[in-house]
Amino acid sequence: MKKRSQKIRNNDSAGYLMSLPYIIYFCLFIGFPLVFSFILIFHKWNIITPMEWVGLRNFVRLFRDIQFFKSIQNTLKFLIIHIPLQITVALLLAVLLNQKIKARGFFRALYFLPVIVSGVVITLLWRQLYAYDTGLLNTLLTHLGFARIPWITEPEWAMPSIAIMATWKNVGLYVVLFLVGLQGIPRYMYEAAEMDGAKAYQQFFYITLPALNSTMVLVIILSTIGGFSLFIEPFVMTGGGPINSTLSAMLYIYNQAFYFGHMGYAATLGFFFAFIVLAVVLIQKKFVERKD
Amino acid sequence: MKRNCRRQKTVIRGLFLLCMLILLCSGCARNGRERQAGNGHGVKLTYWCSPNQNEINLAQELVNQWNADHPDIQVILQPIPASQSSEEALLAAIAGKTTPDVCSNMWPGAMDDFTSSGGLVRLDEFPDYFDYMTARIPLDLLESFRAPDGHYYQIPWKTNPIMLMYNVGMFREAGIQKVPLTYSEYLAAAKLITKDLDGDGNYDQWMGYRDIRPIWWQRFFDYFTFYIAASGGKTLFDDSEIIFDNNASVQVFQFFQDIYNNDYYPTTTFQGDNFIAGKLATQFCGPWNVIHVEKFELPGFEFDISPIPVPDDYSGPVYTYGDHKNISIFSTTKYPREAWEFTRYLVTAQADLRLLELCSQIPLRKDLTSNPLYRDYFQQNPKMVKYAEQAPFTRGVDGASDLKEIFDGISQEYEACAIYGRKAPQEAVADAARRASVIIEWNRSR
Numbered sequence: 001m002k003k004r005s006q007k008i009r010n011n012d013s014a015g016y017l018m019s020l021p022y023i024i025y026f027c028l029f030i031g032f033p034l035v036f037s038f039i040l041i042f043h044k045w046n047i048i049t050p051m052e053w054v055g056l057r058n059f060v061r062l063f064r065d066i067q068f069f070k071s072i073q074n075t076l077k078f079l080i081i082h083i084p085l086q087i088t089v090a091l092l093l094a095v096l097l098n099q100k101i102k103a104r105g106f107f108r109a110l111y112f113l114p115v116i117v118s119g120v121v122i123t124l125l126w127r128q129l130y131a132y133d134t135g136l137l138n139t140l141l142t143h144l145g146f147a148r149i150p151w152i153t154e155p156e157w158a159m160p161s162i163a164i165m166a167t168w169k170n171v172g173l174y175v176v177l178f179l180v181g182l183q184g185i186p187r188y189m190y191e192a193a194e195m196d197g198a199k200a201y202q203q204f205f206y207i208t209l210p211a212l213n214s215t216m217v218l219v220i221i222l223s224t225i226g227g228f229s230l231f232i233e234p235f236v237m238t239g240g241g242p243i244n245s246t247l248s249a250m251l252y253i254y255n256q257a258f259y260f261g262h263m264g265y266a267a268t269l270g271f272f273f274a275f276i277v278l279a280v281v282l283i284q285k286k287f288v289e290r291k292d
Numbered sequence: 293m294k295r296n297c298r299r300q301k302t303v304i305r306g307l308f309l310l311c312m313l314i315l316l317c318s319g320c321a322r323n324g325r326e327r328q329a330g331n332g333h334g335v336k337l338t339y340w341c342s343p344n345q346n347e348i349n350l351a352q353e354l355v356n357q358w359n360a361d362h363p364d365i366q367v368i369l370q371p372i373p374a375s376q377s378s379e380e381a382l383l384a385a386i387a388g389k390t391t392p393d394v395c396s397n398m399w400p401g402a403m404d405d406f407t408s409s410g411g412l413v414r415l416d417e418f419p420d421y422f423d424y425m426t427a428r429i430p431l432d433l434l435e436s437f438r439a440p441d442g443h444y445y446q447i448p449w450k451t452n453p454i455m456l457m458y459n460v461g462m463f464r465e466a467g468i469q470k471v472p473l474t475y476s477e478y479l480a481a482a483k484l485i486t487k488d489l490d491g492d493g494n495y496d497q498w499m500g501y502r503d504i505r506p507i508w509w510q511r512f513f514d515y516f517t518f519y520i521a522a523s524g525g526k527t528l529f530d531d532s533e534i535i536f537d538n539n540a541s542v543q544v545f546q547f548f549q550d551i552y553n554n555d556y557y558p559t560t561t562f563q564g565d566n567f568i569a570g571k572l573a574t575q576f577c578g579p580w581n582v583i584h585v586e587k588f589e590l591p592g593f594e595f596d597i598s599p600i601p602v603p604d605d606y607s608g609p610v611y612t613y614g615d616h617k618n619i620s621i622f623s624t625t626k627y628p629r630e631a632w633e634f635t636r637y638l639v640t641a642q643a644d645l646r647l648l649e650l651c652s653q654i655p656l657r658k659d660l661t662s663n664p665l666y667r668d669y670f671q672q673n674p675k676m677v678k679y680a681e682q683a684p685f686t687r688g689v690d691g692a693s694d695l696k697e698i699f700d701g702i703s704q705e706y707e708a709c710a711i712y713g714r715k716a717p718q719e720a721v722a723d724a725a726r727r728a729s730v731i732i733e734w735n736r737s738r
Contacts, residue, residue: 048387048409061734066727067704133560155712241506243708260697261383261405265734 040267047261058268068269070244071252072276074159078248079227081163086223087216090171094178095208108179112172119169119232126165127152127237152238155245162233162246170226174219181215182208217289221281228277249273335365335630338392342378342617343371346583346651351396353650354643358634365630372397377509379405386411391622393631396638398446398618400437401689401696406620408693412445413621418632428639428657436688437618446618447639448656450647452578453682454517454613456601457585460594462497462573471598475547478601482556485573499556500574501566506707508699512689513576515706516699517613518544520687521600525611528698529690534732536702537725543603545717548710559711568593576600578615579679583652597678614686616656641665652676654683693735701727 016023041058045051062068097108114122129136130151138148151161185208193203209216230248234240240247240255253273257266341351348371355369370392375381379402385391386409398406406412415421421444425434429448437448458471466485472478482499489496503510520527523540551557566572568588575581585595599610619638621631637643641663644655648669660666660680670677689695702724709720 046405048383048405048411057734061730064730066723067701155714239505241707243712243714244704260694260700262697 037267037270040264041271043264045263047263051264054264058265059272061265062268062272067244067247068249068252071247071249072273074245074247075228075230075249077159078163078166078230079224081160082166082227083220083223085163086167086171086174087219089167090174090219091178091212093171093175094182095204097175098179098182108175111175114169115172117169120236122169123165123233123236126168130161130237152246153242155243158238158242158246162230162237165237166227166230166233170223174223177215177219177222178212181212185211213289217285220284220288224281224284225277228273228280334363335627337365337367337394337625337627337631337634339367339369339634340372340392340395340397341369342397343374344651346580347397350646350650353646354638358637365627365634367634382406386622389624391624393625393627394619394621394635394638396449396617396619398620399689400446400616400618400691403439403445403691404693404695407439407441407445411623413623413625413628413631414443414445415447415621415632416444418629424636430658433656437616437691439691446620447635448616449618449639450616450653450655451683451686452580452615452617452653453679453686454513454576454578454600454615455679455682456574456598457567457577457581457595458574458598459567459570459572460596461592462570466573471596472601473599474604474606475543475550475601476604479547479550479554479556481573482551482554486554486556495555495558497571497573498558499551499572500576501557501562501572502576504559504707504711506700506703508696508703511699511703511706512613512615514548515541515544515702516689517576517600518547520611520613521602522606524606524608525685525687527687527690528695528728529692532692532732534725534728536728537721540603541721541724542717545706545709545720547603548706549713549717552711553713567595579652579654579676581652582673582675582679597675599682609685611685611687612682614683614688616686616688645669648673648676654679656683692732694731697731698728701731 040051042053042055043051044054044058093111097104097111101107132138132148132150132153135151137151142148150157152158189207189211190203193207198206229250231250231254234246234248234251235254238246240251249269250273253266253269256262256269339351339355341347348369351369355367359366372378372395373381373385375384378397379399382391382395382398382402383405386406391411403412425444425447433448434444437444437446439445456471462485463471463481466481468481468484470477472481478499485497485499486495487497488494502514516528519536519541522543523538526535526538526540528534528536552559565584565588567575568585568590570590570593582597585593589595600612602610619635621628621635625631639655641657642665644657645665647653647655648666652673654660654676657663660683661670661677670680692698705715705720705724709715709717715723
């Protein structure tokens with residue numbers, strides 16, 4: 001008995017040793033930053049001077065910070081455009097790519113390609129496409145007899161333009177998720193519906209969509225979290241302008257930390273924002289998820 | 293099986309120990325190098341200058357001369373490492389404890405960060421600091437560079453007063469007889485200058501151009517310069533209180549809103565220097581630009597300098613933004629006395645003459661226009677006389693904490709009001725002041 005427990009202990013230590021790389025990774029890159037950020041909430045620190053205890057002052061500033069709330073508003077505006085657009089396009093493409101079409105594998109890979117390309121590269125590319133005077137989109141529009149669109153130079157257009165670009169970049173991932181969901185729907189359900197005389201759109205709304213509920217919840221939650229993390233696109237494309245219309249919450253937090261050197265305040269904003277994301281995701285889950 | 297398992301564990305442990313050993317060795321090796329560097333013969337000082345080529349040339353000349361005259365105190369020159377701004381590079385160096393002994397591109401607006409981090413040597417601890425400084429500049433000017441703790445950490449070195457540079461030929465062609473000194477004169481001239489020359493419906497020449505991006509330091513050269521002029525030499529703060537929520541700020545915002553409303557300035561980005569190309573009639577710049585324009589101007593190109601336009605109802609001397617740059621010694625130096633000696637050498641009358649000659653920048657010294665040493669230079673460069681005469685009527689930035697963020701707030705409001713016309717000047721100025729007060733109150737929580 002003693003020998004057996006000794007053996008288990010030996011196995012345990014080997015197991016711990018094997019998981020040591022992850023434990024080190026977790027401690028260095030997740031645990032420590034999280035705990036340190038929490039400590040920073042109550043401090044003022046600009047990296048070069050010693051940390052100063054400020055109590056809840058960072059929260060006092062947060063609730064008076066018009067620009068932070070403007071950045072949240074911008075992020076929500078982005079989400080309102082981006083999530084429905086992304087779900088619609090992804091679902092449409094997934095349904096199409098689930099059909100027996102030629103070069104299906106090629107198209108599936110093609111739509112996934114932007115997901116694996118660097119966000120900075122894509123944003124630089126789209127900045128050229130959106131250029132007011134020389135951009136490809138406006139050149140096309142003027143050739144067709146339409147007026148130029150101030151894609152990223154007018155406050156009203158800038159965030160929708162970024163949402164379109166973000167949808168183009170991320171849609172491939174959600175196409176894959178929907179494809180997995182679609183392939184999990186039993187074929188006999190469609191056959192039974194066909195026998196009952198259901199038309200294609202009825203099959204889609206009464207079989208496909210309800211059967212995709214769990215995928216839909218996943219897609220909505222992932223796109224919400226991804227949307228709240230909006231950073232690279234405005235950072236590279238617009239710098240948050242014009243008139244702060246594309247200043248996302250993440251960009252504002254980044255600016256506070258690394259542009260103005262307010263590490264403590266940025267940590268406070270980060271935690272506050274994380275709770276907003278959590279609340280939104282819980283609300284979405286409650287309304288979208290079906291237990292049946 | 294049991295033996296295999298034991299062997300695997302031994303291998304894993306061995307690998308782990310090896311990794312730890314490599315990390316330890318690499319750490320020790322670095323310390324070893326550092327120790328070795330400290331064992332050199334004689335005194336070695338590191339001096340960082342501005343990365344601007346003219347200033348590198350000046351610094352190189354001065355350092356070569358110094359090294360020849362002082363074999364026991366050798367100076368190694370390095371331009372400030374590349375970064376978005378010199379201040380960011382210096383702050384990173386303070387954080388990493390890799391600061392030089394001496395730096396000559398210290399912006400007074402960032403001094404609060406440098407001093408509060410204990411990064412600088414107190415210069416007034418040197419017994420001859422005050423005598424040397426008061427012989428060079430007026431006492432009230434020296435006072436303006438005193439840190440909030442009552443001490444001095446910088447040698448006021450040079451100023452670059454921002455003034456109006458205008459194309460004489462374009463003014464003449466447009467029938468403008470008099471250089472615009474007020475807002476209404478400037479706008480009237482702008483109306484005559486801004487034209488569509490080839491009849492394609494787009495303007496081809498404008499009254500001026502400013503970078504419209506809401507980058508905080510860009511506002512030094514439009515809003516802040518004009519605010520100092522319109523307010524008779526005020527800055528953003530008075531005794532740590534925000535004072536820019538006033539009529540002068542509103543007038544400046546209104547002035548630039550009028551300019552952009554009437555398309556007197558383009559809002560697109562240009563390549564190249566369009567002032568020299570004759571597409572822009574005016575620009576607001578410091579004396580450094582004189583040498584640039586004279587170098588690249590086409591035959592027949594004529595330009596001159598004038599004070600910054602002021603509101604129509606303004607009277608009194610016209611002040612402007614001084615864009616001061618000073619010299620400091622960093623507290624990482626092992627040789628503060630030698631560094632102080634070298635710093636004094638950088639601001640001798642002869643070094644200041646070379647600053648004028650090589651960089652077209654104005655040294656901060658009270659005898660600039662009267663000292664015979666500089667007479668020949670000013671006779672050969674009459675445009676620089678205007679900058680030298682403007683120098684006493686300059687203001688720098690306040691040494692307040694978070695000045696960068698306050699200017700960022702002003703930039704945002706300037707963009708909304710002046711460039712896009714989405715806010716009334718009063719509202720924009722009030723919003724900028726409100727944001728600044730939130731930042732300041734938060735800062736006072738220290």
